[in-house]
Amino acid sequence: MNESVQTWPSDKGYSWDFLKKFRIEAARSVHGWQAIRGLIEKSRQAIIPRIRECQDLERQWEERLRPLCGDQTILDWRKFRPLRLNREEDWSDWLAWLLETSATGNLAESLFGRHMDCQIETFISPTVDREVPVDDRRADIVITWNTKQNADIEVKVWDPHFEKTFETAEKLHKTTPDSDWNDFILIPATSQQSWNEVAQAHAERETIKVETILWEDVVRGLRKCLWHGHESVFWRAWAWAFCSTIEAEILCLERLDKLQRPGPNQIQMVLRWLDVLNLNCANQYE
Numbered sequence: 001m002n003e004s005v006q007t008w009p010s011d012k013g014y015s016w017d018f019l020k021k022f023r024i025e026a027a028r029s030v031h032g033w034q035a036i037r038g039l040i041e042k043s044r045q046a047i048i049p050r051i052r053e054c055q056d057l058e059r060q061w062e063e064r065l066r067p068l069c070g071d072q073t074i075l076d077w078r079k080f081r082p083l084r085l086n087r088e089e090d091w092s093d094w095l096a097w098l099l100e101t102s103a104t105g106n107l108a109e110s111l112f113g114r115h116m117d118c119q120i121e122t123f124i125s126p127t128v129d130r131e132v133p134v135d136d137r138r139a140d141i142v143i144t145w146n147t148k149q150n151a152d153i154e155v156k157v158w159d160p161h162f163e164k165t166f167e168t169a170e171k172l173h174k175t176t177p178d179s180d181w182n183d184f185i186l187i188p189a190t191s192q193q194s195w196n197e198v199a200q201a202h203a204e205r206e207t208i209k210v211e212t213i214l215w216e217d218v219v220r221g222l223r224k225c226l227w228h229g230h231e232s233v234f235w236r237a238w239a240w241a242f243c244s245t246i247e248a249e250i251l252c253l254e255r256l257d258k259l260q261r262p263g264p265n266q267i268q269m270v271l272r273w274l275d276v277l278n279l280n281c282a283n284q285y286e
Helices: 017-027 033-064 088-101 106-115 165-175 189-201 215-228 233-249 264-277
Strands: 127-134 137-144 150-155 181-187 210-214
Touching: 033 264, 088 106, 088 127, 088 137, 088 150, 088 233, 106 181, 106 215, 127 165, 137 165, 150 165, 165 181, 165 210, 181 189, 181 215, 189 210, 210 215, 215 233, 215 264
Parallel strands: 150 181, 181 210
Antiparallel strands: 127 137, 137 150
16 A cells, blocks of 8 residues: 555544433433343443444554564463563663664654654654663663753653652753753553642642653554554564553453453443554544
8 A cells, every 4th residue: 555645543532422322221210120131232232333443443453564463462461471571660671672773753753742842853763771870869761862852751650659750850950951851751541640649749840840651652652653664674573562562461451352241341441442543643643
């Protein structure tokens, strides 16, 4: 297919609105199991078109990624792990390598571009350092871009303690006071509220503004790179492995055929898969 006419899987903005048509029935005071069975059946009927849409998107991804062994979501990443995953440092190592070795800068641009006023060339093959010591702290990832701007990323997977984030960033800034710094924290969506509380408590630090990146953003950035296929096959192979591992281990996305019966859990899982497979705001990447 000609690259100029390739498109992303469509983005339709998913929500719970499609359930409203039978919500009124749940509010009625009806006794007996018949009403419950009827509600379950209506739930099943409502979700079937979404399941079919999700399966269609999976087929599109299977075709696009066939050179990289196809759809790796069918693998059980809890049994096969190409790298260690039990420490947050392992996730940081993997992400740092992908950022540093990118020949296009597309992954970094998708994560940081909206926060930085620079050209795409800025993000190509930057210098990336891990576990950078600053006094009694260590910065997870420190990036020096081609424009000599700097960025630091605090990487969180399970650790809910965010109090040191601002202090670490402040100390980093002092190591190169003439540089233009951008500070980021990478967290699961489930940690968003806890992080917001910490960030609010440090709102008085006018010189330090830490922007939030979610692991869902990393997945979408990786899938963007995989869809266009402009990176080397070697890079894409590791990116696809990383992407699939994030989806399984951090986002806890389950395959639809593993869900036992229709219900709220299945509906929620279908909507989450559609959000990932459609890449969200796909029109930005055509």
